[in-house]
Amino acid sequence: MSSKKRKALDDLEQPGRVFPPLPAPSPPIDVAASDAHFRHLYDRELDFKQLAEKDVDFAAVLQENGNLDFTEPKAVMQLTKTLLSLDFNLKLELPDDRLCPPVPNRHNYILWLKELIDTSSYEPPGRPACGLDIGTGASCIYPLLGTAQRPSWRFFATDIDAKSLQYARRNVMLNQLEGRITVLDRKPEDPLIPLRGRESEKVSGIDFTMMNPPFYESEDEMLCSAQGKARPPHSACTGAPVEMVCEGGEVAHISRMLEESLVLKEEVQWYTSMLGKATSVELLVDKLKATGIDNYAITEFIQGNKTRRWALGWSFWPLRPAEHVARIKSSGWKKVSPPVLSIKILTLPSGKSVDHAVTRINEVMGSMELLSWNWDTEARTGTGKTTENVWSRAWRRKKMREQATGSSVSTSAASTSSPIRCRLGFNIAVEVGVSATMVTVHWREGHDAIMFESLAGFLQGKMKDLG
Numbered sequence: 001m002s003s004k005k006r007k008a009l010d011d012l013e014q015p016g017r018v019f020p021p022l023p024a025p026s027p028p029i030d031v032a033a034s035d036a037h038f039r040h041l042y043d044r045e046l047d048f049k050q051l052a053e054k055d056v057d058f059a060a061v062l063q064e065n066g067n068l069d070f071t072e073p074k075a076v077m078q079l080t081k082t083l084l085s086l087d088f089n090l091k092l093e094l095p096d097d098r099l100c101p102p103v104p105n106r107h108n109y110i111l112w113l114k115e116l117i118d119t120s121s122y123e124p125p126g127r128p129a130c131g132l133d134i135g136t137g138a139s140c141i142y143p144l145l146g147t148a149q150r151p152s153w154r155f156f157a158t159d160i161d162a163k164s165l166q167y168a169r170r171n172v173m174l175n176q177l178e179g180r181i182t183v184l185d186r187k188p189e190d191p192l193i194p195l196r197g198r199e200s201e202k203v204s205g206i207d208f209t210m211m212n213p214p215f216y217e218s219e220d221e222m223l224c225s226a227q228g229k230a231r232p233p234h235s236a237c238t239g240a241p242v243e244m245v246c247e248g249g250e251v252a253h254i255s256r257m258l259e260e261s262l263v264l265k266e267e268v269q270w271y272t273s274m275l276g277k278a279t280s281v282e283l284l285v286d287k288l289k290a291t292g293i294d295n296y297a298i299t300e301f302i303q304g305n306k307t308r309r310w311a312l313g314w315s316f317w318p319l320r321p322a323e324h325v326a327r328i329k330s331s332g333w334k335k336v337s338p339p340v341l342s343i344k345i346l347t348l349p350s351g352k353s354v355d356h357a358v359t360r361i362n363e364v365m366g367s368m369e370l371l372s373w374n375w376d377t378e379a380r381t382g383t384g385k386t387t388e389n390v391w392s393r394a395w396r397r398k399k400m401r402e403q404a405t406g407s408s409v410s411t412s413a414a415s416t417s418s419p420i421r422c423r424l425g426f427n428i429a430v431e432v433g434v435s436a437t438m439v440t441v442h443w444r445e446g447h448d449a450i451m452f453e454s455l456a457g458f459l460q461g462k463m464k465d466l467g
């Protein structure tokens with residue numbers, strides 16, 4: 001890069017702002033195909049030989065035996081640059097004394113976020129969203145990865161470290177993303193979410209927050225960990241204390257976000273953070289429950305056979321994410337996970353016609369006084385909304401009583417001009433597999449887990465004779 005261009009990048013002052021709407025990508029992207037590609041990028045171990053064939057800079061740091069020396073900062077940094085370039089068409093510049101992010105791990109968080117945002121909505125996948133990356137680091141890695149995969153996403157990115165901020169801005173500019181990523185200077189005492197307090201007038205429309213918090217409680221703890229992994233301290237491999245250490249560690253940092261979210265509530269749909277310790281997830285879920293938050297999601301990122309990380313998200317909105325996004329499958333996580341979000345109501349052996357099941361679902365749903373019921377024949381799924389438990393005996397008795405006295409309990413949207421609150425949104429899907437067809441009900445909206453389970457139980461009863 002020329003010294004003139006570098007000077008321009010160094011001097012760049014990028015004030016915070018409200019973004020103008022993004023133009024639709026041209027040609028429009030196929031979100032499902034693009035997501036499928038990115039989802040499987042790092043399923044298999046990295047093939048260093050192949051990377052070296054594609055990138056001479058990577059070939060220069062690869063050892064003769066074909067291994068990469070992960071204790072060597074230059075090699076670690078080159079791997080990150082090579083993956084960003086080959087897999088995401090992104091450029092990166094980093095100083096030697098700040099954290100160099102491992103791409104597959106950071107990519108996992110973005111993959112999870114995409115599904116969290118997509119599934120907690122009635123809109124098709126890929127809806128526009130604005131993220132806030134708290135503590136973006138010198139790399140600005142999350143906004144770079146997010147915007148590379150989702151043309152309709154934008155970001156605010158914050159940090160308190162002057163050197164990281166300078167490089168973050170440089171990386172935004174190197175990738176010509178100034179129109180979609182705004183980097184904001186923060187002070188340690190400022191709110192983590194800049195929707196209140198200093199400079200809040202520059203920020204609006206945040207749909208989700210994300211954060212990879214400093215997870216060590218002290219510099220000693222950080223140095224001990226670096227020693228254990230035979231890595232040089234204060235380097236691209238380990239990060240600087242300003243990046244990695246905070247009083248109280250990750251639990252304190254995420255608790256700060258929780259406190260702020262209790263004031264902001266629905267202003268942001270999802271508050272999320274990555275975590276480095278499983279015990280922190282349990283502690284924080286207890287805190288969420290203690291404040292009455294029932295809509296939350298946890299996940300586990302598994303990288304290779306050693307490194308595990310977790311992510312936690314919570315929301316004051318009633319829209320629920322999908323089961324596989326919100327709950328960790330393994331039995332050890334049952335108590336920490338949120339309530340079940342999908343319940344199987346029928347299994348049909350292969351060869352048995354699915355038409356009867358589809359007809360039955362539509363008959364049953366059509367006979368109830370729901371707010372709405374829409375069936376998509378091609379996709380074999382239907383979405384319903386209700387204000388009340390209209391399938392229960394208690395509701396039917398109430399309705400008969402009210403009809404007898406002349407008052408109405410009708411819940412259909414058309415029958416009233418006042419807005420009616422949806423208490424339960426759900427989706428019924430018929431999935432035809434190789435060995436069986438499954439009919440499943442998914443919880444899409446609402447705070448009442450018992451109401452959702454009651455609907456699933458009712459449907460199981462209505463479909464039982466078909467199985």
Ligand SMILES: C[S@@+](CC[C@H](N)C(=O)[O-])C[C@H]1O[C@@H](n2cnc3c(N)ncnc32)[C@H](O)[C@@H]1O
Nearest residue numbers: 101135136137159160161188212213214242243
């Ligand atoms: C572990 S690093 C994560 C960097 C980058 N997001 C990544 O994943 O590689 C934590 C970052 O949080 C920043 N940070 C610490 N306290 C902060 C605060 N109060 N507000 C914003 N950023 C903060 C640090 O300077 C550091 O860059």
